[in-house]
Every structure is written in C-alpha cells, then in structure tokens.
Amino acid sequence: MGDLTGKVAFITGAARGQGRSHAVRLAEDGADIIAVDIVEDIETAYYSMSRPEDLDETVRLVEALGRKIVARKADVRIQSELDAAVAEGVAALGPIGIVCANAGMAASAKTWEMTDDQWQNVLDVNLTGVWRTVKATVPTMIEANNGGSIILTSSLAGLKGYSNIANYVASKHGVNGLMRVLANELGSYNIRVNTVCPGLINTPLMMNDFTYGLFRPELDNPTQADATEVFRTMQALPIDWLEPRDVSNVIAFLASDDAAHLTGVAVPVDAGQIGLG
Numbered sequence: 001m002g003d004l005t006g007k008v009a010f011i012t013g014a015a016r017g018q019g020r021s022h023a024v025r026l027a028e029d030g031a032d033i034i035a036v037d038i039v040e041d042i043e044t045a046y047y048s049m050s051r052p053e054d055l056d057e058t059v060r061l062v063e064a065l066g067r068k069i070v071a072r073k074a075d076v077r078i079q080s081e082l083d084a085a086v087a088e089g090v091a092a093l094g095p096i097g098i099v100c101a102n103a104g105m106a107a108s109a110k111t112w113e114m115t116d117d118q119w120q121n122v123l124d125v126n127l128t129g130v131w132r133t134v135k136a137t138v139p140t141m142i143e144a145n146n147g148g149s150i151i152l153t154s155s156l157a158g159l160k161g162y163s164n165i166a167n168y169v170a171s172k173h174g175v176n177g178l179m180r181v182l183a184n185e186l187g188s189y190n191i192r193v194n195t196v197c198p199g200l201i202n203t204p205l206m207m208n209d210f211t212y213g214l215f216r217p218e219l220d221n222p223t224q225a226d227a228t229e230v231f232r233t234m235q236a237l238p239i240d241w242l243e244p245r246d247v248s249n250v251i252a253f254l255a256s257d258d259a260a261h262l263t264g265v266a267v268p269v270d271a272g273q274i275g276l277g
Helices: 017-028 052-064 079-093 116-144 166-189 209-215 224-234 244-255
Strands: 008-012 032-037 069-073 098-101 148-153 191-198 266-269
Touching (some): 017 098, 032 079, 069 079, 079 116
Parallel strands (some): 032 069
C-alpha cells in the first residue's frame, strides 16, 4: 500500500473495533495518529461502548509499530472537545493530512416507536459528529496547504434501507450526502473526500445479543451461530462476515497517493451485498 510516512491521521472512535484497526493499519504504513473516543456508554445504545483501557490498548499497538500517537477522550457531539484534541495533536505531531471520521453508534426500534433520545443520539453521533469532526480538522488542513484525504464512515445502511434502525439509516445516508458536498467544496484545496460503506463487520456494534435477535426474531435468545445463518445469505462471497481489517485496508488505500484522483465516491466494503440488490 502507499507510503504514509510523515502523515498525521486524526481518527474518531479509535478505542476499539474499526477505529482501532484503522489506527493500526495507517501506522503500519507510516502515519502518526491522533486518536479520540468517548470511552463511555451512551444510554440508548443496545451494546456496551468502549472504555479508557480500550483506548490505552490502541496507544500500545500504535507505539509498538514505532509510530507516535496522541490519544484523548473526546465526544464527537461536543465541538470544544474535538477542537482541543486537534490542537493538541497538531502541536505534538504536525499538520493533519488524513481524517477518519469513524465514530458511530446504533439504537433500534420501529420507526414510529423510537423515543426522541433513540433518534437524536444516533443522529448526533453518526451525522452531526462527522460534521463536527470536519469543522475541527478542515481549517488546519487548508492552512497547511498540503492537500489530504478525508474518509467518512458511512454504511451499507447509507446506500439502502434496513428495518428497525431508521435513525441509523438516515444518519448514514446523510454522511454520504455530506461527503459529496465536501468533495466539491474541498477539491480546489486538493483535499479528497470519500466514504466507506461497511457491511457485516465483526465489531461490538454488530456482534451482540440484541443484533442477533434482529436477524433471527423468530428464535428465543438466538446466538451468533444462529445469526450467521442469515449473514451468509446476505453476501455474494462465501464468508460469514468481514473483519475490521478489511475496512482498514480500504481506508489505507483511500488515504494514500494511490487514490490521488479518487474523490466523491461511496465505497462498499460488503462482500457483495450491494451486488445482490
């Protein structure tokens, strides 16, 4: 993959899952990392979120690769926390050249039965949090005048509809719309903007008892094995699911000069779900 030596990547939701994987993958290619995560639960999420020790492990893994990392607790819903993390990271590591707006959450209910908090928390993290990440990072990228790559994490739910997660689907469609606007606005600064649209990924957001129940509602207390029977039918390739690393490899490509002329694109990382219609 492309050489990212001398680049600094800002990554949200970096304590575990896809965010940690992105940090490690970009560090392998030579990037230094500014990592942020809320490292606490959000009430309406149906799974446990990251903890401070998860972010500590991301630091350990990046440093083991010989790269520098500045890691801070920050909530993407709070602009001042993102701004402070960016300022501290840039002071320590230099200008940001790569942004991975990865932080996200999910909460589930029938659309007409969602509470205000279930709706708003997901929109605030998944869409407004991405916008706030852009607000925190883009001015520093323009000022540095080095171009760069911004990769926003959408989802297959940003390309199609899924029952019981209208808040998530709406937020991820919004991320793809935001990406297309930013690609137009930032092209003249040689800053590329794309999204990744992951499918079934082995992370805590997907692999939990609540999600298994969404995929196998006819069963009492379904297991991962039960849900996997459905997962296999959803993908063209003969796999159960993808790993975070599979998404990170696409992130590394989009961050590199190998993708120098790629902007305004929503990239499915889905083992062929889109191809199945």
